[in-house]
Ligand SMILES: NC(=O)c1ccc[n+]([C@@H]2O[C@H](COP(=O)([O-])OP(=O)(O)OC[C@H]3O[C@@H](n4cnc5c(N)ncnc54)[C@H](O)[C@@H]3O)[C@@H](O)[C@H]2O)c1
């Protein structure tokens with residue numbers, strides 16, 4: 001069975017890659033889960049496709065398996081949903097030996113992980129990520145949490161799963177727009193860390209968009225490897241992990257100003273182009289590189305410009321990001337395709353030129 005390891009200080013665990021759920025029971029047993037109570041946590045959309053399939057599979061080996069289903073979407077990623085989850089766990093008498101299975105996208109993973117981290121001071125959980133974004137990004141690195149008031153992921157913790165099980169075939173039911181949004185993070189991984197991977201993603205657009213399972217496995221696996229490589233060096237996000245923020249300085253600001261009307265990956269796509277243009281302005285990459293990145297984003301139907309945004313407001317919003325350190329704005333830039341660095345040394349005029357570049361109409 002194909003797998004890679006995340007070697008953190010808190011815990012070390014494998015990420016398995018499969019094309020169905022057939023290895024799950026063996027892996028659970030191998031990991032030491034024999035007769036615990038299990039609770040699947042999922043959202044309504046994912047439940048529709050995979051909830052009962054997973055429930056029946058687990059029931060062939062485990063006597064007590066529950067399923068907790070909540071309404072999908074970022075708007076439900078809050079403490080109210082967590083409250084209902086705790087309530088369910090208590091009613092079903094989950095105990096310290098019980099296991100939570102997060103089945104779904106990043107919203108499910110972050111919330112089920114947070115509930116697992118806090119219920120009885122922490123019970124075991126595993127991740128079965130089903131969106132591209134959760135497979136290549138949110139299920140790796142141990143960040144769990146919820147939104148509070150208007151603040152994204154402001155309540156949370158670092159809590160590692162016992163393992164991550166990626167069934168690539170689940171991407172077949174993911175809405176196209178969500179698939180495209182996940183590709184923004186994949187393109188980011190290539191741009192910041194691996195030029196050959198970036199080329200691969202450029203060359204295999206058709207296979208990826210047609211959900212060719214071997215190609216999807218390759219990209220999900222490579223993205224997990226790259227994110228793992230970074231996270232292993234910096235579990236608590238104090239140094240090198242910053243480069244994963246490429247495209248996110250502009251991206252987060254756009255996301256907030258648009259009031260979450262665009263998907264995260266869509267905002268990151270625009271943010272990637274902004275950061276690429278900034279890299280060009282500082283003399284690191286050529287304008288041809290910027291055009292190439294633009295074409296790659298477009299080939300995955302991702303947005304690259306925003307209309308009708310107040311440029312001064314966007315500039316100011318950059319400084320409101322929770323990642324701004326002591327009011328100093330850091331940008332992750334490309335030194336070349338496949339290499340990146342974080343720097344506070346970016347002039348206001350350079351930032352404005354990048355803003356002009358992504359705020360035009362196409
Ligand atoms: N923990 C981290 O390190 C980290 C990193 C990045 C993002 N995140 C978080 O992840 C969340 C975004 O994740 P997401 O994009 O997966 O969002 P999501 O969980 O809302 O999933 C997107 C949509 O796709 C549906 N869906 C998921 N898998 C499906 C499938 N296989 N078939 C059909 N429908 C499916 C969901 O029901 C939802 O409607 C955000 O809350 C973000 O903060 C966390």
Ligand SMILES: [Zn+2]
Pocket residue numbers: 137185248264268
């Ligand atoms: Zn992101």
